[in-house]
Amino acid sequence: MPDWLPNDWPSFLWGLVVGATAFIVSGFLREAGKDLYLALKHRLFPLSPAPEPPKPPREPILVDMAFKPTLYAPGDCAWARRDTIYRKESDGYTYYLQPPSGAKVVRGTGQDESYLMVKPGAKAIQ
Numbered sequence: 132m133p134d135w136l137p138n139d140w141p142s143f144l145w146g147l148v149v150g151a152t153a154f155i156v157s158g159f160l161r162e163a164g165k166d167l168y169l170a171l172k173h174r175l176f177p178l179s180p181a182p183e184p185p186k187p188p189r190e191p192i193l194v195d196m197a198f199k200p201t202l203y204a205p206g207d208c209a210w211a212r213r214d215t216i217y218r219k220e221s222d223g224y225t226y227y228l229q230p231p232s233g234a235k236v237v238r239g240t241g242q243d244e245s246y247l248m249v250k251p252g253a254k255a256i257q
Contacts, residue, residue, distance in 0.1 A: 189234040191246070196238055200227055200247060207253035210238070210245040223251030 137143040169182075200208045208227055211219045226235045227247040236247040 189232055191235040191237040192229050192232070193240075194236055194238050198236065198238060198247075200236075202227065202230070202255050203249055203253050204256060207250050209248055209250065211248045213244045213246070216246060216248075219248050224248040225251075 199205065209219075209224070211224070225248065227249050228234065229236050237244060238247075239245050
């Protein structure tokens with residue numbers, strides 16, 4: 132048997148078990164420590180604002196095919212099919228967000244789904 136293999140298999144296996152257990156427990160304690168820190172910080176310093184919970188993503192607003200944007204000039208907006216959205220975003224386009232909810236505007240369904248996007252540098256109509 133080569134010299135680099137362990138000679139005492141039970142001790143080797145116990146070492147693996149203890150190491151794996153320590154790895155798992157340390158991860159658990161790290162996360163518990165973060166929660167404990169936030170709880171103590173809020174308890175000791177009540178004037179500091181509590182972190183806001185993440186807002187759920189807004190569902191897009193479905194509009195009919197004749198929808199006309201009113202926040203920007205008609206030439207500053209363009210409909211982008213779902214498969215071309217990445218290219219539009221990389222070109223600097225942003226989503227048209229319908230007030231007051233701030234949800235994206237979409238028309239069509241399935242393969243014909245298109246999002247209303249705003250050209251880069253477009254100014255909102257006052």
